[in-house]
Amino acid sequence: MLRSLTAGIVLAFAGSRANVARTILSCAGIVVGVGALIMVVTASDFGQRFATAYSEANAGRPATLQVSVFGQITDRAAFEEDLVRAGGQDVSVYHTPSGAPQIRSGGSVVPDVQFLGVDPSLGDIRRMNMAEGRWLTEADTGSLAPVMVVNQPLADALGDLTQVQVGTDQWLDVRVVGVLESSALDLGWYSAYLLRSPASEDLLFGSSSDTGGEEGDPFAMPGSQTTYQVRIDPQDPAAQDPWGEVFTGRLASASWRWGIEDPESISAYRADYAEEVDRIIDYMSWGLMGIAVITLATGLLGVLNVGLVTVRERRRELATYRALGASRSTLFVAVVMEAVVVSLVAGVIALAGCWAAVVAGGMVLERFVPLPDGVPLNIPASGVLVGLGSAALVGLLAGIIPATRALRASVVAGLRE
Amino acid sequence: MSVDTAAPGAATSRPGSAPLLDVREVTRHFTVSGTRIDVLHDCTFQVERGEVVAIVGQSGSGKSTLLNLLGLLDRPSGGTYTFDGVDTTRLGEGPRSRLRGEGVGFVFQQFHLLERRTALANVGVPMVLGGVPLLRRRARARALLEAVGLEHRLHSQPHQLSGGEQQRVALARALSREPALILADEPTGALDAASSTMIMEQLLEQARIRDAAVVVVTHDPKVAARADRVVELVEGRTR
Numbered sequence: 001m002l003r004s005l006t007a008g009i010v011l012a013f014a015g016s017r018a019n020v021a022r023t024i025l026s027c028a029g030i031v032v033g034v035g036a037l038i039m040v041v042t043a044s045d046f047g048q049r050f051a052t053a054y055s056e057a058n059a060g061r062p063a064t065l066q067v068s069v070f071g072q073i074t075d076r077a078a079f080e081e082d083l084v085r086a087g088g089q090d091v092s093v094y095h096t097p098s099g100a101p102q103i104r105s106g107g108s109v110v111p112d113v114q115f116l117g118v119d120p121s122l123g124d125i126r127r128m129n130m131a132e133g134r135w136l137t138e139a140d141t142g143s144l145a146p147v148m149v150v151n152q153p154l155a156d157a158l159g160d161l162t163q164v165q166v167g168t169d170q171w172l173d174v175r176v177v178g179v180l181e182s183s184a185l186d187l188g189w190y191s192a193y194l195l196r197s198p199a200s201e202d203l204l205f206g207s208s209s210d211t212g213g214e215e216g217d218p219f220a221m222p223g224s225q226t227t228y229q230v231r232i233d234p235q236d237p238a239a240q241d242p243w244g245e246v247f248t249g250r251l252a253s254a255s256w257r258w259g260i261e262d263p264e265s266i267s268a269y270r271a272d273y274a275e276e277v278d279r280i281i282d283y284m285s286w287g288l289m290g291i292a293v294i295t296l297a298t299g300l301l302g303v304l305n306v307g308l309v310t311v312r313e314r315r316r317e318l319a320t321y322r323a324l325g326a327s328r329s330t331l332f333v334a335v336v337m338e339a340v341v342v343s344l345v346a347g348v349i350a351l352a353g354c355w356a357a358v359v360a361g362g363m364v365l366e367r368f369v370p371l372p373d374g375v376p377l378n379i380p381a382s383g384v385l386v387g388l389g390s391a392a393l394v395g396l397l398a399g400i401i402p403a404t405r406a407l408r409a410s411v412v413a414g415l416r417e
Numbered sequence: 418m419s420v421d422t423a424a425p426g427a428a429t430s431r432p433g434s435a436p437l438l439d440v441r442e443v444t445r446h447f448t449v450s451g452t453r454i455d456v457l458h459d460c461t462f463q464v465e466r467g468e469v470v471a472i473v474g475q476s477g478s479g480k481s482t483l484l485n486l487l488g489l490l491d492r493p494s495g496g497t498y499t500f501d502g503v504d505t506t507r508l509g510e511g512p513r514s515r516l517r518g519e520g521v522g523f524v525f526q527q528f529h530l531l532e533r534r535t536a537l538a539n540v541g542v543p544m545v546l547g548g549v550p551l552l553r554r555r556a557r558a559r560a561l562l563e564a565v566g567l568e569h570r571l572h573s574q575p576h577q578l579s580g581g582e583q584q585r586v587a588l589a590r591a592l593s594r595e596p597a598l599i600l601a602d603e604p605t606g607a608l609d610a611a612s613s614t615m616i617m618e619q620l621l622e623q624a625r626i627r628d629a630a631v632v633v634v635t636h637d638p639k640v641a642a643r644a645d646r647v648v649e650l651v652e653g654r655t656r
Binding site for chain 2: 006007010011014316320321322323324325326327328411415
């Protein structure tokens with residue numbers, strides 16, 4: 001049996017090499033179909049990785065909720081404690097200063113900067129790819145100067161990061177401890193992440209007298225909005241609720257502890273959207289994959305047709321093989337393997353073409369949009385497997401009928417031709 | 418050049434034992450459109466190892482049918498056919514193919530070389546089927562082609578060869594697994610007189626070297642005259 005298989009494969013390779021024109025003609029349909037499949041898998045994989053990276057960098061890792069309270073929170077510590085009790089694993093304030101601070105380095109002010117007051121735990125909630133330095137730590141909260149991380153475009157605009165100052169009425173020296181990598185994920189906005197600490201309280205929340213709240217409580221802002229980002233366990237039932245009603249329900253039961261009487265003042269929603277985008281990409285991929293499979297099926301019919309015609313034309317050759325000692329199983333394997341070899345050759349050609357297209361596409365894309373870490377544009381292993389696997393499967397299917405016919409042919413009649 | 422010419426599974430000569438071929442009361446009939454056509458009737462004869470037997474007869478006398486039976490390409494309708502001590506009438510398809518590959522070498526009137534393959538590759542095909550490793554296969558094919566005087570045509574394809582050269586490639590291919598029996602169906606039928614003489618000389622010489630029996634179907638009295646024995650077929654019966 002093994003000898004039959006080996007001999008069949010050797011004869012198949014020799015047959016494919018000897019009939020180059022037939023091989024190439026049979027390939028054409030498969031190349032298009034397999035190429036389409038590989039490109040769909042590649043685009044889908046790239047889209048999903050990009051969506052995941054984008055979502056994790058801008059909205060949070062899976063199961064991140066954005067929780068807002070409209071009204072005056074009287075006890076921030078109790079509120080944060082309840083966020084953890086309600087299921088929060090990582091909790092970070094997520095506050096846009098109302099005072100519209102400005103930023104400068106060496107005298108030149110950079111306009112239109114988006115400031116966000118955050119905690120170090122935001123680094124666990126979101127994907128933070130550092131180009132330089134590091135993300136904020138708990139130790140930074142003890143710093144006498146405000147501590148911040150800026151993104152690459154802002155760092156480039158500022159120039160010297162050792163002389164950065166921030167202020168509204170007066171300028172304060174700040175320590176820039178890290179620069180976030182510039183990528184397609186931040187779309188070039190100037191962003192500054194200011195660590196919530198005693199040194200930055202005034203900058204972020206203004207003086208307590210300005211806010212009109214309780215003394216020393218920066219969150220006591222009448223009519224203001226308090227926002228946090230909270231990452232919960234993805235298996236938590238609250239994570240399955242995109243509108244956050246489960247989570248707000250948990251918070252509402254204890255809202256009296258932090259001075260909120262109207263439960264409607266609490267809102268939450270699922271901030272990360274990678275799963276949603278993945279789902280949409282999946283639907284699109286299945287649709288495109290269907291088209292690719294139809295193309296591949298057309299290619300299969302081409303190989304099948306060529307196989308049937310050649311088996312008819314090759315009766316004498318196949319009979320000669322039998323006369324020389326080829327068993328039926330050897331001949332069956334040889335004919336099937338010829339179709340598989342043809343299809344695999346087509347698969348390899350399609351793969352090479354797709355690879356060239358992806359490399360060229362990646363080079364063009366890189367000129368316009370810097371791709372983030374972990375999101376390179378390349379053909380994934382699954383694309384290679386799907387491409388070559390489908391090519392082999394098509395060859396197998398296209399080879400079986402001609403092989404069965406080859407077995408039925410009379411050896412004696414074949415030798416007379 | 419010294420080359421190992423012993424092929425794995427090749428039939429070995431056993432002087433003094435049973436005949437290589439033992440054909441007893443073999444019949445063969447076909448049914449065409451409901452009509453039975455008897456082609457062979459009670460054919461009986463033996464062929465010893467190393468013996469050269471010519472089968473002669475008029476067209477339609479059943480020569481080719483008999484050759485197909487001897488070459489295990491067809492099965493008799495009745496009687497028994499024993500090849501090298503094996504009753505072939507009871508063999509399944511797989512063992513018959515194996516026995517055919519190991520024990521029988523064919524030389525056809527129309528050569529039946531594989532197109533778009535070199536002479537070397539053509540001679541190698543039976544060895545591929547016999548599982549001979551690549552390097553050994555190439556060396557043996559080269560040696561066999563040298564033995565039939567085609568050392569300068571190793572990489573030529575059939576359409577680049579003359580009729581005589583093609584038949585010599587076919588002869589080399591038939592010898593590639595050291596068969597105990599060489600079946601030649603009108604081996605000189607498509608050749609001119611000079612090529613015919615050369616082919617017959619080489620066929621008989623190579624068979625003698627290997628102690629292989631030769632059964633040759635021919636119309637040509639000159640070819641028949643070179644056989645040790647002549648079996649005449651008249652209307653499907655041996656004489």
